[in-house]
Amino acid sequence: MSLHILYFARVREQIGRSEEDVDPPATVVSVADLVDWLAGRDPGAAVAFADRARLRAAIDNVFVDFDAPIAGAREIALFPPVTGG
């Protein structure tokens, strides 16, 4: 299953890129699984995702919790808590 991943703000800087296409194994079922898998294959991602309290996710432009399933997702964005306004 090919997924497009977007990174924003601090997460983007720590990982060193703004987007990538990945093909996670079938054992990666939820957003939390995906974050663990990405952190395990990339030292920058391990740093960016070290504190889950400072990480948020969106699937296909909708905010989701980390236990959300990624089945059927096209694009997943990972980013810090927002600071607009």
Added chain:
Amino acid sequence: MRDVRLLADDFAPGDALARLEALGGGGVASFTGIVRGGDGLAELLLEHHPGMTLARMEAIAAEAADRWPLLGLIVLHRYGALVPGDRIVFVGTAAMHRGAALEACHFLIDWLKTSAPFWKRERFDDGRTRWVESRVEDDAAVARWNR
């Protein structure tokens, strides 16, 4: 009237207020957010999610229009590089009575701060940069609108 925009350039709050005043209501409320100077801040960079930010702003505006009897609302939010004194955000509401206008305006800015995907990076005179962290006070501010 509902006008929600994500802007690279500055905007004119006076023009937005005039449009709200022309709707025939009894009250117009507004909030303008401005880049705070001090501590050697040279630039504030506002990053956004091109596929998601405007849609979230529109959803927040729709929620406000649902909750209060508004004649109109305008939400303008900038992105990109700003300097101290620059306007970041404008929220304006028009209603028959002040209560709806004031409450909806307050709701809109609280929700924009916590649920529209924007991230702020500060750059200081000495070249240091720092991502602004979300504040628990902002989460508390938005929690009071939960029903």
